Every structure is written in structure tokens, then in C-alpha cells.
Amino acid sequence: MAYDLQEQEQIDALKGFWAQWGKLIGGAVLAVSLGFIGFKGWQYYQATQSEQAATVFGQLEPALQAGDLNKAKGIVAALQKDYAGSAYAANASLLVARLAFDSKELGYARTQLKWVIDHAGKDETLQAVARLRLASVLLDEKQYDAALAELAMAHPATFDAMFLDLKADVLVARGDIGGAREAYKAALAKAAPEAQVREFIQAKLDSLGS
Incomplete structure (x- = not known):
């Protein structure tokens, strides 16, 4: 296809622009794309972590109702180890601290409450x-x-x-x-x-x- 002089100048200018800036623009687009993919991946990870933490937390209620402090200790330890940043871990620690207090295990109750204070973040x-x-x-x-x-x-x-x-x-x-x-x-x-x-x-x- 033949181009007139003005069109050819525009094409040459565009080629020159991409020759100079193409890699930078391409890199920026790639970075944005990777950032978006990373953000979506992080959201998925967070959602999965929250679901898993909720499942572990769900095991706590029967232990609390039964007054089984040893079992409750194991559950809260798992939440603190694997899901320390979740609200489930902090709330579980509060609940188990109450059971420990009622069971006269004051040292353990104190430890759990301090853990909540240290890990509650901005809450x-x-x-x-x-x-x-x-x-x-x-x-x-x-x-x-x-x-x-x-x-x-x-x-x-x-x-x-x-x-x-x-x-x-x-x-x-x-x-x-x-x-x-x-x-x-x-x-x-x-x-x-x-x-x-x-x-x-x-x-x-x-x-x-x-």
C-alpha cells in the first residue's frame, strides 16, 4: 500500500517513538499487569486463609462448651501459628483466656491476653x-x-x-x-x-x- 508524504512522515515518527520508548512502555504495561495479577492472587490467598481459619475456629465452640481447656489450647495454638493475622486467632485467644481464668489457670490466661494485645494491630x-x-x-x-x-x-x-x-x-x-x-x-x-x-x-x- 502506498502512502503519501504526510502519512509516511507520521509512520516514521511513530516508528521512531516506539524505537525510543517501546521497551519502557512495554515494561510499564507488564509491571501493571503483573501487579494486578499479584493483587488478585493476594485477594484469593487472603480469602482462602480466612476460610481455613474459620474452619479451625469452628472447632473451638464445642471445646468451650465442654470446658475442655486442653483441647481449646490446641486449637488456639494452631490459629496463632498459622493464622496469626486473622480476627479468628485474636477472638479465639480471648475466649480461651476466659476459660483458663474460670479454670484458675491464670498464667495461661495472662499469656493469651498479652498475645491479643500484641497482635490486634490497629484494632x-x-x-x-x-x-x-x-x-x-x-x-x-x-x-x-x-x-x-x-x-x-x-x-x-x-x-x-x-x-x-x-x-x-x-x-x-x-x-x-x-x-x-x-x-x-x-x-x-x-x-x-x-x-x-x-x-x-x-x-x-x-x-x-x-
């Missing part, structure tokens, strides 16, 4: 719940300073009343009645007006006297 709510439960375990172990240290850690404002209420409980146990009274008052100030916990906090405050 501040999950970390706050774990800190509250850890402080309760430390209170039961009479490690009052350690419990107060956990309760002094940063947490979402929605947990203020609960943190202050437990702080007051620790202070009562340590014999600091004045400090406990102030903490209960602060907890009442932070609690929502309609919160049922207000009556419980008020009852503990009243029991300390004026």
Missing part, C-alpha cells in the same frame, strides 16, 4: 477488651501495680468508664479507699446516663462511705 477495641481482662487477671493475682499499669494505657474513649471502674476495684483491693472513691466518681462521670453499669458503680461507691 483498638479488641486491644481495650484484652487489657480490661488482663487487668482483671492481674487483680485476681494481687499484682495491683501491674493491673493499674494496664489500665493506664491508651484506649478508646468509649471504654473510659470501664477502665476507671476496674481501676477503682484495684485501688480498693490495694487499700487505697480515697483513690478508689475518686475513680468510681470519675467512672460515673464517664458512663452514659442510660448505662445499666451506673447503678453497679454507684453501689460500689456508696459502700465506701463518704
Whole structure:
């Protein structure tokens, strides 16, 4: 096919452009394509991991209902080993920590709660719940300073009343009645007006006297 002079100049210019930039453009297209493929592969991997973690987590409920702490320990260990970044591992650790606490295995409960705090990532709510439960375990172990240290850690404002209420409980146990009274008052100030916990906090405050 014959081209006129203007068309031939355009073709020559296009050839020159591709000769100079073709490899770079091709490499960029390839990189984008590989990136997309990698992203889709990562999504698939994540979905598969989540399904597998859910299957393992599903084995935990019967163990918890039966109060079988040894079996529950094995399940949570598997979740922490293979799916540490999943919500299933953190929630399983919280549940098994509760069973361990009820079974008076306070050391194991403490270890599980610390694991949640260390692996909850940016989930501040999950970390706050774990800190509250850890402080309760430390209170039961009479490690009052350690419990107060956990309760002094940063947490979402929605947990203020609960943190202050437990702080007051620790202070009562340590014999600091004045400090406990102030903490209960602060907890009442932070609690929502309609919160049922207000009556419980008020009852503990009243029991300390004026």
C-alpha cells in the first residue's frame, strides 16, 4: 500500500517513538499487569486463609462448651501459628483466656491476653477488651501495680468508664479507699446516663462511705 508524504512522515515518527520508548512502555504495561495479577492472587490467598481459619475456629465452640481447656489450647495454638493475622486467632485467644481464668489457670490466661494485645494491630477495641481482662487477671493475682499499669494505657474513649471502674476495684483491693472513691466518681462521670453499669458503680461507691 502506498502512502503519501504526510502519512509516511507520521509512520516514521511513530516508528521512531516506539524505537525510543517501546521497551519502557512495554515494561510499564507488564509491571501493571503483573501487579494486578499479584493483587488478585493476594485477594484469593487472603480469602482462602480466612476460610481455613474459620474452619479451625469452628472447632473451638464445642471445646468451650465442654470446658475442655486442653483441647481449646490446641486449637488456639494452631490459629496463632498459622493464622496469626486473622480476627479468628485474636477472638479465639480471648475466649480461651476466659476459660483458663474460670479454670484458675491464670498464667495461661495472662499469656493469651498479652498475645491479643500484641497482635490486634490497629484494632483498638479488641486491644481495650484484652487489657480490661488482663487487668482483671492481674487483680485476681494481687499484682495491683501491674493491673493499674494496664489500665493506664491508651484506649478508646468509649471504654473510659470501664477502665476507671476496674481501676477503682484495684485501688480498693490495694487499700487505697480515697483513690478508689475518686475513680468510681470519675467512672460515673464517664458512663452514659442510660448505662445499666451506673447503678453497679454507684453501689460500689456508696459502700465506701463518704
